[in-house]
Amino acid sequence: MPDFSKVSFFVPCLVDTIYPEVGRSVVKVLENLGLEVDCPREQTCCGQIAFNSGYRSRARRLAERFITLFEDAEAIVCPSGSCVAMVKHQYPLLFQADPAWLKRARDVAAKIFEFTQFLVDVLDLTELGARYSCTATYHDSCHLNRHLGIHRQPRRLLRGIQGLRLVEMEDADRCCGFGGAFSMKYPDISLAIVQDKVDNILASKADIVVGCDMGCLMNIQGRLNRLGSSVQVKHIAQMLCE
Amino acid sequence: MTNIEIGAYRDVALKSLQNQTLQQALSCVQGRIGKAASYAYQQLPEGPGLRQVGHELRMQALLELDVLLQELADQVRSRGGKVFFAADGDAAIRYCLETAAKNRVKQVVKGKSMVTEEIGLNEALLNAGIEPTETDLGEFIIQLAGERPSHIIAPAIHKTRQEVGRLFADKLGIPYTEDPAALTRAARSALREKFFAADMGITGCNLACAETGHITTLSNEGNIRMSTSMPRVHLAIMGMERITAKLEDHAVLFRLLSRGAAAQSLATYISYAGGPAGPDEIDGPEEFHLVILDNGRSRILADPEFREILCCVRCGACLNVCPVYGKIGGYAYGHPYAGPVGAVLNPLLAGLEKGKDLFFGETLCGACRDACPVDIDLPRMLLAHRARLIEGDARANCRAKAGAMEKIALQGWSKLAEHRKLYEAAHNTAALGQRALPRKTGLIRRMPPPFSAWTKGRDLQPLAPRTFLQDLQKKDRR
Known part of the structure; x- marks a missing residue:
């Protein structure tokens, strides 16, 4: 294990404001591994909402804020592929014309890790001693899977959970239709896409759908609940701390 | 007459969502070709990394475009072919009509060509009293139906065989059948007459080759080769970006293109044409014309943010994997280019504000990038469109045009996110305010506008x- 004694926890805004239990699970998993978890208290949002909506100067201000808050970290861990992809790939783009900030952005980008990536690739762990009796299916979030190339890591972690049976749904790597503001701007299209995802989840006969991004999971959960399904959604951190 | 149209994205999308036949057809094409193409890249002897090689070849050709096009034109002219550089669709159409008039052309057979859709050539020919016949089976079907292509390479994907059966019974006068083989035979015999009668063949061009001075056409039906070799005159129209430096580049790019388009190792027919038939050649046209079309492409070439879209070889692979295209089909994107590539290209050709629903109406999932045979970063350009519309771009002569309500919302959110205390205060207030909202098993059932868009078909986990x-912080204080 590399000698990290301390990691900085970048809390995605959806975790901070809607799903704090996911944040608590992340802290628990990391602390159980003997790591000190630092949560910078001033953090808010990485700026992805502004960036994806075209408001780059706003996004730049939030990026500067993020970089300032996190640049002294040894390693930054975040339970969202989407937020990590923002920092890793889009921050450097935002500061293309500003060499000083570009360097700082790249330094931060080099030490940010998505939660499952950190556990599997950095710490080389796949069995954390968790137990969870259920049949689970895994949803690949697009930014995590395609932009960061992370799809094996969460599955290895899930297979390491005692009592958990992992079943693959059809088209696990197909978009759930969330797309951030897309889901509100074009609700009919978004709904049609999430309906396919939910159909595939239900066909898998899993009782839990696990993911690594609360944006996608909020979308899937919302549709499942509307249909009266009892299938639960869980962030992978919640499965790993049981 | 340039024929770029961006219509009512939302309305057309909604209609498509309600069209069950279309939904089945889209799901079928994506389930088959979309997945098979990804598998086909894996089977490349060089591995899927060949897509990046293809990208480099395309970008390199774009950087040398002026030289390559001149080389192509010189070689075609040296063989007795005519070359015309058309600044826009109008100029291209004028040249086509003049050529047709000089040759007293009454009937034209066409190979499938998106660039002729882009300039509205068929309408122009009809207006001039010339009858164009589409000879690609899919294009033939939609021409009979009086419709437009809804997919770049599978133009009639929105039609079922029953619909085609009724259409053929009506227009070709054959007894009704829904047997695909019988329908294809009927189209074939109807088209055979057209090939014999045509005075001119009009085709597009997949990728020209500067080194040898040829244009190429790829097809699976043999119809393009018939269109280029049977009529007296062959006129090819190519977008000016569709060229490679060397013949060996085709060995990479056509294998990629065929995989992206139809998960094939190589298209069934690849034809090279570079001039009229020589004195000792039995086959081939008496006249050969090449129209090289700009129509906004120079402007895109000069724009570093969007130059990459000119790498596109129009294979349609991005349509076959896009979750949005998979639901709304091709028509919502306007005309002529559908799917993710249309969402980038149509606004560049028709105007950013007119096309804003195209680039905002994508989920940014990135499937299109992985499916692209030449690794075009479409999501990056969707984002670049958004930024340019919202903030303007002096270099591209674009003024900012953000929607007022959204601007207030986004700026408000950003302001909150810049101050943790304000952010928390806003959260706490909203968390209190949401108590009055109706719930179902713990989730909010109905939200007030604008969040009502979310709760239209989904519930929402309340704020903590x-x-x-x-x-x-509270725990630490204890």
Whole structure:
């Protein structure tokens, strides 16, 4: 294990404001591994909402804020592929014309890790001693899977959970239709896409759908609940701390 | 007459969502070709990394475009072919009509060509009293139906065989059948007459080759080769970006293109044409014309943010994997280019504000990038369109045009996110305010506007009473 004694926890805004239990699970998993978890208290949002909506100067201000808050970290861990992809790939783009900030952005980008990536690739762990009796299916979030190339890591972690049976749904790597503001701007299209995802989840006969991004999971959960399904959604951190 | 149209994205999308036949057809094409193409890249002897090689070849050709086009034109002219550089669709159409008039052309057979859709050539020919016949089976079907292509390489994907059966019974006078083989035979015999009668063949061009001075056409039906070799005159129209430096580049790019388009190792027919038939050649046209079309492409070439879209070889692979295209089909994107590539290209050709629903109406999932045979970063350009519309871009002569309500919302959110205390205060207020909202098994059932868009078909997990960081702080104090 590399000698990290301390990691900085970048809390995605959806975790901070809607799903704090996911944040608590992340802290628990990391602390159980003997790591000190630092949560910078001033953090808010990485700026992805502004960036994806075209408001780059706003996004730049939030990026500067993020970089300032996190640049002294040894390693930054975040339970969202989407937020990590923002920092890793889009921050450097935002500061293309500003060499000083570009360097700082790249330094931060080099030490940010998505939660499952950190556990599997950095710490080389796949069995954390968790137990969870259920049949689970895994949803690949697009930014995590395609932009960061992370799809094996969460599955290895899930297979390491005692009592958990992992079943693959059809088209696990197909978009759930969330797309951030897309889901509100074009609700009919978004709904049609999430309906396919939910159909595939239900066909898998899993009782839990696990993911690594609360944006996608909020979308899937919302549709499942509307249909009266009892299938639960869980962030992978919640499965790993049981 | 340039024929770029961006219509009512939302309305057309909604209609498509309600069209069950279309939904089945789209799901079928994506389930088959979309997945098979990804598998086909894996089977490349060089591995899927060949897509990046293809990208480099395309970008390199774009950087040398002026030289390559001149080389192509010189070689075609040296063989007795005519070359015309058309600044826009109008100029291209004028040249086509003049050529047709000089040759007293009454009937034209066409190979499938998106660039002729882009300039509205068929309408122009009809207006001039010339009858164009589409000879690609899919294009033939939609021409009979009086419709437009809804997919770049599978133009009639929105039609079932029953619909085609009724159409053929009506227009070709054959007894009704829905047997695909019988329908294809009927189209074949109807088209055979057209090939014999045509005075001119009009085709597009997949990729020209500067080194040898040829244009190429790829097809699976043999119809393009018939269109280029049977009529007296062959006129090819190519977008000016569709060229490679060397013949060996085709060995990479056509294998990629065929995989992206139809998960094939190589298209069934690849034809090279570079001039009229020589004195000792039995086959081939008496006249050969090449129209090289700009129509906004120079402007895109000069724009470093969007130059990459000119790498596109129009294979349609991005349509076959896009979750949005998979639901709304081709028509919502306007005309002529559908799917993710249309969402980038149509606004560049028709105007950013007119096309804003195209680039905002994508989920940014990135499937299109992985499917692209030449690795075009379409999501990057969707984002670049958004930024240019919202903030303007002096270099591209674009003024900012953000929607007022959204601007207030986004700026408000950003302001909150710049101040943790304000952010928490806003959260706490909203968390209190949401108590009155109706719930179902713990989730909110109905939200007020603008969030009502979310609760139209989904419930929503309510805000936590306190933020994660507030909780943490409280725990630490204990």
